[in-house]
Amino acid sequence: MYQFVTGPLAWLAFIIFFFGLVLRIVLYVRGLDWKLDRVTYSVNVSYGIKGAIRSIIFWIFPFGTRSMRKNPVFTVMVFVFHIGLLITPVFLLAHNVILEEKWGISFWTLPETVSDILTIAVIVSALFLILRRIALPEVRIITNAYDYLLMVISTAPFITGFLAYHQVSGYEFWLILHILSAEVMLVAIPFTKLSHMVLFFLSRGQLGMDYGIKRGGMKGYNLSW
Amino acid sequence: MAEGTLCNRKMINTREALLELLADKSGKLYYEEMNQLDVQTNALAETIRATCKSRIRTWLEICTHCGLCAESCFFYLANNNDPKQVPSYKIQSTLGEIVKRKGNVDNAFMQMTMDTAWAKCTCCNRCGMYCPMGIDMGVMFGYLRGLCFSQGFVPWEMKIGSGMHRIFRAQMDVTVEDWVETCDWMREEWEDDYPGLEIPVDKKGADIIYTVNAREAKHYPEDIAEAAVLFHLAGENWTVPSEGWELTSLAMFAGDWEACKMQVETVYDAMYRLNPKQMVATECGHAYRATVLEGPYWAGLKTGKPPVDSIHYVEWVADALRTGKLKIDPDKKIKEPVTYQDSCNYIRSGGLSDAAREIMSYIAEDFREMTPNREHNFCCGGGGGLNGIGRYRQERNAGLKVKRDQILASGAKLVVSPCHNCWDAIRDLEEVYEDGIRWSFLKPLLLKMVIVPEHLKPAESEAT
Amino acid sequence: MKQLRLVFILVIAGIMAASIVWSQEQENLEGAMDLKSREFGQHQRSQVRFDHYLHETIVRCRVCHHDFYVFSNRNEGKGSKCATCHKREINKDIPIPLLTAFHNRCKGCHENYIKWGRASGPVMCGTCHIKT
Incomplete structure (x- = not known):
């Protein structure tokens, strides 16, 4: 079982993840239409690029925008969640050891305690985000089962990973479940709204181009996000 | 395919049709007929297929339902934080559904959509600045209005407005003659106080071509006189076009993209014809947006800019005050x-x-x-x-x-x-x-x- | 009196049984060793308990001790250890770091045995690095 989930299944998951995301990027860019979107993407390129970069930069740093400053607790939780979600798996010691053995590559690795704290942070912030969905009427009304499913898909590898790392009873079961849930997540990313992993940058960039080209950017005005 | 005599999918292209629609006071019959209006689901599906591309589809898909847009919307705040006024909810429950169902929606749904698209969103685009994903729901509502319009589900006044543009190339029934006469009349009224005051019509090669909102011509003509006086005092070499003087676009509010194109092209034609250095747009917001920002795209101008450099009245005033063309006591x-x-x-x-x-x-x-x-x-x-x-x-x-x-x-x-x-x-x-x-x-x-x-x-x- | 004798026999039997178990454990401990190295400094994961006796019966010494003639125990404990050559970081003489050397020798071999369809040892992280 372990051989299967870390062998062919892992390959399959990574291939679907990678090519799926490339496909999403290609389809998005090909679907842009200067006339329908009313943005001259390929004519006023320098304005477009400037707008896109501003739009992404301001939104990628915590409290970079008015929207985030107005919702400090949410902002902190969302950033903790995403930083944990991205940093932990990539820089986890055990993952890098396996990576080194299988492909001969490895990144800088986190001390185990730090990974442990990050994992707990992901789980706690996920819990916060779920409770927020239930507690706030303006979020509840737009929340559906799909949102909870995605929350489960994206935090399951962390919960199972945490249990496996601490070797609670049934270690082998938890480790296999950890690997499977991570593979489910990888496969889900291109096909669900988890695709915002790349589409966030494209969508933000597009709106940045809109502002950078048409909505004041060419008048030399730098929108304050 | 049930269609009403007033409420239908036909465009208002003749004065007769327009008068008939106007005679229906407050659109009483119009809205009654709307209850019987069928939805052409196939046509709707085809329009979506052809015009709903990756930008909007992605927006609809990746909305993470975080609710940050809620407080950005003045309707949400004004209605005591009513969850039904959350921008994401408003667009997902209308355009989102239509796209998901591939246009397969009924009359009641379209009426609900119309009420949402015009009475719960002013396309102010504020929510787009508060969405982490860069989802501009104002843009989507603009698109949704176009879908509603194509199916005849459009508020009575909007249908009239788009008809006005189609017939008069103005949002009101102001003809070229009316417009030129108004300019003459205003010059006559005001030239005693400001000797030498002119409102030059169709002067070729002027520095400035000044364009207005039809309301100014029809209801507030003194606004034109005031503009003329200020240009006069600033010593500007300016003109107004006899045709293509109207900047506004109720067609844009209505989602009648064809009429939008017709309208801005008359203004651009005036620019080509008179070859001014610059266009100054009157003190109007949506007119500037329609003719200067969105218009080039409707007219298919690849630069994304109007044929001549176009500025808003506030830009002209700021410049005139800065350079001392106008001096304040x-x-x-x-x-x-x-x-x-x-x-x-x-x-x-x-x-x-x-x-x-x-x-x-x-x-x-x-x-x-x-x-x-x-x-x-x-x-x-x-x-x-x-x-x-x-x-x-x-x-x-x-x-x-x-x-x-x-x-x-x-x-x-x-x-x-x-x-x-x-x-x-x-x-x-x-x-x-x-x-x-x-x-x-x-x-x-x-x-x-x-x-x-x-x-x-x-x-x-x-x-x- | 009969009852007292029964208790006595039971106690003796208990001690004997315990000692048998004890002696067996002793035997296991003799063959097992904790894999650790100063080269790592503080170990990040729990040390791995390695059953040397078991492996002696399965693989030849040189599979692991590829420098058999110079290694420590053949030279009165003063010969070389794994960490003598395999350092924490890669260097230009020895391209295999210590951690990888250990993992290749244990897990790598176990994986090969699994691939060949033979009985094999553990390959999952926590099955060797058992938390105490």
């Missing part, structure tokens, strides 16, 4: 607290907030910002055509509350509002709430405080 500056209504369409969507501040620094001694301001300012409450739709008067009036609170909090009773829509909304706000708020365009204020150079003053005829 310091004693006549506005002494009382005064605030500025940032119009969504040329501030948020046009980036002109600096020009507005510059003007206020020259003309006001106690300028008070609203909070929030500039591109973060709230819609006046009447944008996107909402001011003009009788069916949604209640919703509009409820939405005005946010602007009222903002104005009152600024401590100013005078609101400078260089946008017809904002101007109307603030006027109506005063009518509903009676706070003693006053509102004004820039032109009448400037005229009161500008220094008239000696050589332009009327000759002293009466000796004392």
Whole structure:
């Protein structure tokens, strides 16, 4: 079982993840239409690029925008969640050891305690985000089962990973479940709204181009996000 | 395929059809017929297939349902944080559903969609600035209005507006003759006070081509005279076109993209014909957006710009005051607290907030910002055509509350509002709430405080 | 009196049984060793208990001790250890770091045995690095 989930299944998951995301990027860019979107993407390129970069930069740093400053607790939780979600798996010691053995590559690795704290942070912030969905009427009304499913898909590898790392009873079961849930997540990313992993940058960039080209950017005005 | 005689999918292209629609007072019969109007689901599906591309589809898909857009929407705030006013909810439950069901929706759904698209969103685009994913729901509502229009589910006034543009190339029944006569009449009325005042029509190669909002021609002709006087005092070489003088676009509010194209092309034709150096647009928000920002795309101009450099009136005023073309009498500056209504369409969507501040620094001694301001300012409450739709008067009036609170909090009773829509909304706000708020365009204020150079003053005829 | 004798026999039997178990454990401990190295400094994961006796019966010494003639125990404990050559970081003489050397020798071999369809040892992280 372990051989299967870390062998062919892992390959399959990574291939679907990678090519799926490339496909999403290609389809998005090909679907842009200067006339329908009313943005001259390929004519006023320098304005477009400037707008896109501003739009992404301001939104990628915590409290970079008015929207985030107005919702400090949410902002902190969302950033903790995403930083944990991205940093932990990539820089986890055990993952890098396996990576080194299988492909001969490895990144800088986190001390185990730090990974442990990050994992707990992901789980706690996920819990916060779920409770927020239930507690706030303006979020509840737009929340559906799909949102909870995605929350489960994206935090399951962390919960199972945490249990496996601490070797609670049934270690082998938890480790296999950890690997499977991570593979489910990888496969889900291109096909669900988890695709915002790349589409966030494209969508933000597009709106940045809109502002950078048409909505004041060419008048030399730098929108304050 | 049931269609009404008034409420249908046909475009208003003749005066007869327009008069017939206008005769139906408040659209009583029109809205009754709407209850019987079938939805052409196949046509709707085909339109979506052809025009709903990756940008909007991605927006609909990756909305993470975080709810940050809620507080960005003045309708949400004005309606006591009603969850049904959350922008994401409003667009997902209308356009989102239509796209998901591939156009397979019924009459009741389309009416609900219409009510949402026109009475719960003014396309102010504020939510787009508060969404982490860069989802601009105002843009999507604009697109949704186009879908509604194509199926005949459009408020009565909007249908009339688009018909006006199709027939008169103006949002009101003002013909070329009416327009030229109005200009002549205004010159005659005002030239005694300002000797040598001209309103040159169709002058080729002028520095400035000035274009207006049809309301000015029809209901507020003195606005044209004031503009003429200010150009006159500033010594500008300017003209107005006989055709292509109208900048506004109720067609844009209605989602009638074909009429939008027709309308802006008359303005661009005037530019080609008269070859001016620059176009100055009157104090109107959506007119600037329609003709200067969106128009080039409707007309298929690949540069994304109008044929000649086009600026908003506030840009011209800021420049005239900065360079001294217009001089302000310091004693006549506005002494009382005064605030500025940032119009969504040329501030948020046009980036002109600096020009507005510059003007206020020259003309006001106690300028008070609203909070929030500039591109973060709230819609006046009447944008996107909402001011003009009788069916949604209640919703509009409820939405005005946010602007009222903002104005009152600024401590100013005078609101400078260089946008017809904002101007109307603030006027109506005063009518509903009676706070003693006053509102004004820039032109009448400037005229009161500008220094008239000696050589332009009327000759002293009466000796004392 | 009969009852007292029964208790006595039971106690003796208990001690004997315990000692048998004890002696067996002793035997296991003799063959098992904790894999650790100063080269790592503080170990990040629990040390691995390695059953040397078991492996002696399965693989030849040189599979692991590829420098059999110089290694420590053949030279009165003064010969070389794994960490003598395999350092924490890669260097230009020895391209295999210590951690990888250990993992290749244990897990790598176990994986090969699994691939060949033979009985094999553990390959999952926590099955060797058992938390205490």
